[in-house]
Structure formats: structure tokens, C-alpha cells
Amino acid sequence: MEIKTDVVIVGTGVGGLFTALNLPRENKILMITKSDVKSSDSFLAQGGICVLRDEEDYDSYFEDTMKAGHYENREESVDIMIKGSTDIIKDLVGYGVEFEKNGEEFVYTREGAHSKPRILYHEDITGKEITSKLLAQVRRLHNVTIMEYTTMIDIIEKGSQCAGIMAVTKKDDKEEELTIWAANTVLASGGIGGRYKHSTNFPHLTGDAIEISKKHGVRLDNLDYVQIHPTTLYSKKPGRRFLISESVRGEGAVLYNKDMKRFVNELLPRDVVTQAIHEQMEKDGTDYVWLSMEHIDKETIMCHFPNIYQHCLEEGYDVTKECIPVVPAQHYFMGGIWVDSDSKTSMKHLYAVGETSCNGVHGANRLASNSLLESLVFAKRAAAAISGTPQCK
Ligand SMILES: Cc1cc2nc3c(=O)[nH]c(=O)nc-3n(C[C@H](O)[C@H](O)[C@H](O)COP(=O)(O)OP(=O)(O)OC[C@H]3O[C@@H](n4cnc5c(N)ncnc54)[C@H](O)[C@@H]3O)c2cc1C
Secondary structure: OEEEEEEEEEOOOHHHHHHHHHOOOOOOEEEEOOOOOOOOHHHHOOOOEEOOOOHHHHHHHHHHHHHHOOOOOOHHHHHHHHHHHHHHHHHHHHOOOOOOEEOOEEOOEOOOOOOOOOEEOOOOOHHHHHHHHHHHHHHOOOOEEEEOOEEEEEEEEEOOEEEEEEEEEEEOOEEEEEEEEEEEEEEOOOOOHHHOOOEOOOOOOOOHHHHHHHHOOOOEEOOOOEEEEEEEEOOOOOOOOOEOOHHHHHOOOEEEOOOOOOOOOOOOOHHHHHHHHHHHHHHHOOOOEEEEOOOOOHHHHHHHOHHHHHHHHHOOOOOOOOOEEEEEEEEEEOOEEEOOOOOEOOOEOEEEOHHHEEOOOOOOOOOOOOHHHHHHHHHHHHHHHHOOOOOOO
């Protein structure tokens, strides 16, 4: 089957949805997703989304992002993300997203490597709150069609430019190949966790866009920069690892070795805490270390982390009364398809946003809660570039 559209967007996470919402309504847009529309990592985000609290926080936020990224970050991208953050939060609130508030004031939480609290959250299901509200908005648009269970298998290259994609769609157990011609193509296909045995990501997120881009000589960047999250719930069951958000440690949870002794400052950057856990497990001859929430009062656990509380209970642990076993797992990909500050790849008419792209914001290691924000800021810029609106640097 052949389809013609103005813009094809591969992926229905925050990157894809926000691009669609910010494109002109006269554009005909086709969004495809490999699985059902809700199976994206965007729905899984727990901890929250960073925002510049006020002008005085700029230097500190910039430094925290750079330090976590081992100063390998692209400074221009970090600046764009931080300066764009307040507008993004306004956009989200306008779309009906609710963040924790005390009266009229936002409440901010803190995660590892942040020198102060600057993270907005919705219980421990911030990603679901944001993504479901964006999805509801997109579903109201008459110019957007979403095709589920439709997988991009290639891009169409014509005279060194991107002219759309090839995809396979599944219906009633039958597969059909699609040739999707598009004036502009946006790759928003998420991370690579599906390639790992232990990952917090959905298993169908296998870095397809990156592999396809490589085949076409599209520039890639930082392919060896993979973030391992220090704390996922240890389980012998196969499948996706359940994340114990860093904000749990931000609120006071501590890590213990087999002798119930602390061995690391829990709020150091993720890569440092991960390495300390690996070393401790090796020393102790164990497959996990312990995480204790004993210093967090029960009300905070129940209000801020109800989903984590419930999941652990289902696995047999009451976090208000006992420690839980945790182990590091693959979590995030800082590298990907190289893009400029307007999310343009090295191939004309091909854009990349979200985790599959690499605009350099995260450098060698992502600062907690910067990825939802980065995806949204640079998705909006991709939409502006496609529609020809100049963006300020
Ligand atoms: C457990 C967990 C907790 C997290 N917590 C936070 C947090 O608190 N704060 C934060 O900022 N970030 C967090 N993150 C990271 C953040 O959620 C992701 O980086 C971000 O949501 C990525 O958005 P995306 O739109 O790029 O990709 P995704 O939301 O992963 O969407 C990818 C989409 O691409 C589709 N797709 C993939 N391949 C193909 C293909 N070949 N053809 C068609 N479709 C395809 C998928 O089906 C999906 O729709 C967390 C991640 C995880 C896994």
C-alpha cells in the first residue's frame, strides 16, 4: 500500500506527540508506533521533569547538567533546554498536565546530582500524567492519524534526501508492507533497552532508527554512552526491570551492603553510584544491594511513591517496614542520531527527537529528569523548523 503525507512521525512517546502538537494544523500528519500507543518509555517515567525555577537557578542548573555529563555536553543545547523549560511547563499545564502543588505553588523534588530541588512531579507516575494528556490532545486533532502495530523498517532515500519511510503494519495477524511518502520525516523511536537482558525500557525499543540511519550514512554520535540506572528492583523473573526512582533517594532512602552498612553517597551522579554498587556486589558476592526507606516518613512514601509502594508490595516487600533488594540495569541512551539545535539530522528532510536523537544535552551521562524536558524542547524546535518558523538560539 502507498500513503502520501506531509509529515510522518515514527513513535508515539513524548517526542513524537509533542512534535505533532506543535506542527501547523494544515499539515497532514501520520504517526506510527511499533506496539500499542501507550507502550512507550514516556509512559514509564517516574521521577519528574526538570524546570528552571528562577533566573538565579540558571548557573547552578547548567553546572549540574554539565558536571553529570562529564563536561562532554554541547553547551548550546544545554542552554536551549534550560531556557526553554519554563515555556514547556506552561504548555504542559495548558494541556491539562497536573504537577504536585502546595496551594498555588509548585512543589519541587530533588534527584541525584542536582544541587537543589528543581523537579516537578505527579506522584511517581509523572510520565503517564504528561504522555496521556499529550496523547488525548493529539487524538483530538483532525490532521493526525495514528497507526498502531506499524513498524518502520527503512527510510526512503531519494537523491541523498529523505522522502519518507518503509513500514510493515499488522492487522488480524496479517502483515502488509507500506510505502509512506512524506515531505518530512521525524524519527522519535526512543531508546535501545530492548537490546539488553536487564533494562527498565520496553523490550520493543531496540534502536531501529539508529540502525536504519547508519545504513544510510546518516551521522550518529556518542554510541558508547549508555546510562545504567543504579536502582531497579532485583527480581529473578525475566522481562523489564522495575525502576526505583532516584527521587526515592532524593527524599532520603539509603543503600546498604550485606552487613547493612552504607557504602556510598546515594546522591552522587548515576554512573558513580552504579559503579559503587557493582563494586560492593562483587565484594559481598551478592546479586544485589539493599535500599532502605526507613528515613522517609510513611505519609511521604504513600503520597509521593504510591506506585513504587504498590509494585514492591506485589513482589512481597513492604517498603515502609523493610529494605528492598536493588540492582543496576540499562536505562537510557545518551548517544544516537546526531542532530543540530533544530533537531535536523545530517540528511535533508529527516529529523530526530527524543531518546533516539543526540543533540548533546546529556554529554556522557544524563542528569536525572532532564530527558522528558529535552525531548519536549527539541520536539517543539523540530516542529518549528519543519513549519519554517525561525527559532532563537
Ligand atoms: C522506567 C523509566 C523511568 C524514567 N523516568 C524518567 C523521569 O522521571 N524523568 C525523565 O526526564 N525521564 C525519565 N525516563 C526517560 C524518559 O522516559 C525517556 O527518555 C523519554 O520518555 C523518551 O521519549 P521518546 O519519545 O524519545 O521515546 P519513547 O517514549 O520510548 O517512545 C518511543 C516510541 O517509538 C516507537 N518505536 C520504536 N521503534 C519503532 C519502529 N521501528 N517503528 C515504529 N515505531 C517505533 C515505540 O513504539 C514508541 O511509541 C525514564 C525512563 C524509564 C524507562
